[in-house]
Amino acid sequence: MxxxxxxxxxxxxxxxxxxxxxxxxxxxxxxxxxxxxxxxxxxxxxxxxxxxxxxxxxxxxxxxxxxxxxxxxxxxxxxxxxxxxxxxxxxxxxxxxxxxxxxxxxxxxxxVPAYGGYCAWAIGANNALAPGDPNVYEIVDGTLYLNFNEDVQKRWEPKKDEFIKQGDENYPTHDASEHYKA
Structure with missing residues (x-):
């Protein structure tokens, strides 16, 4: 109570x-x-x-x-x-x-996850929105980052600092009304 x-x-x-x-x-x-x-x-x-x-x-x-x-x-x-x-x-x-x-x-x-729960690699590497999988993640400096799948996570890992820096620049250029389109 x-x-x-x-x-x-x-x-x-x-x-x-x-x-x-x-x-x-x-x-x-x-x-x-x-x-x-x-x-x-x-x-x-x-x-x-x-x-x-x-x-x-x-x-x-x-x-x-x-x-x-x-x-x-x-x-x-x-x-x-x-x-x-x-x-x-x-x-x-x-x-x-x-x-x-x-x-x-x-x-x-x-x-809350970085980039609204979109894939950290996609937003950092390609300035694109792709779904983030809540079971494929990493916490970096107290921030939760999701990635599309384990293969993408493996691409993200070696350069995650660069992808995070670029993702931090790219994500604000996307409108809140945007949604991933297949």
Missing amino acids: RKSILFAAVASLALAACGGAAEAPAETGSETVAAAESTVTDLGGTPSGPVFTENQGDTLALSGYDAVSYFVGDGVPVEGSEEFTVKYQGYDYRFASEDNASTFAADPAKY
């Missing part, structure tokens, strides 16, 4: 800081729960670049994987649950636990 109250407090502070409108929470006993059961909180904001989703217009980011799971414990990514969803910059991020959702809500920029 203490975690739920703490999460509600963190979520309220985050909403107030972002100036976003929130639905009034429902009271159940001494616990506060979000009115919309599948969305824990909406942090507001707008994307600064494209975010990879399965289909254009979808809002599920990172293919539903828990962004915090890459950084905690054994660092193995796990799928999130609709029950623990945080909306950030218009996209839904799912988490495996309330603790991970709270951690993300406190500092989302720390956990």
Whole structure:
């Protein structure tokens, strides 16, 4: 119960800081729960670049994987649950636990994947958008980078610093409304 109250407090502070409108929470006993059961909180904001989703217009980011799971414990990514969803910059991020959702809500920029979850090699080497696979990743200097597949990851590895530098320049040139086209 203490975690739920703490999460509600963190979520309220985050909403107030972002100036976003929130639905009034429902009271159940001494616990506060979000009115919309599948969305824990909406942090507001707008994307600064494209975010990879399965289909254009979808809002599920990172293919539903828990962004915090890459950084905690054994660092193995796990799928999130609709029950623990945080909306950030218009996209839904799912988490495996309330603790991970709270951690993300406190500092989302720390956990979202670079380049909106698009392939780090494609954006760095070719200034192109290609899907990032949430199971093919590396954390470099505290930032999560996804790649298309293991073969691409092998091409990215030896020159990742160069690809990251170029990706950091290329990604902002893409509009937030863009989506990967096969």
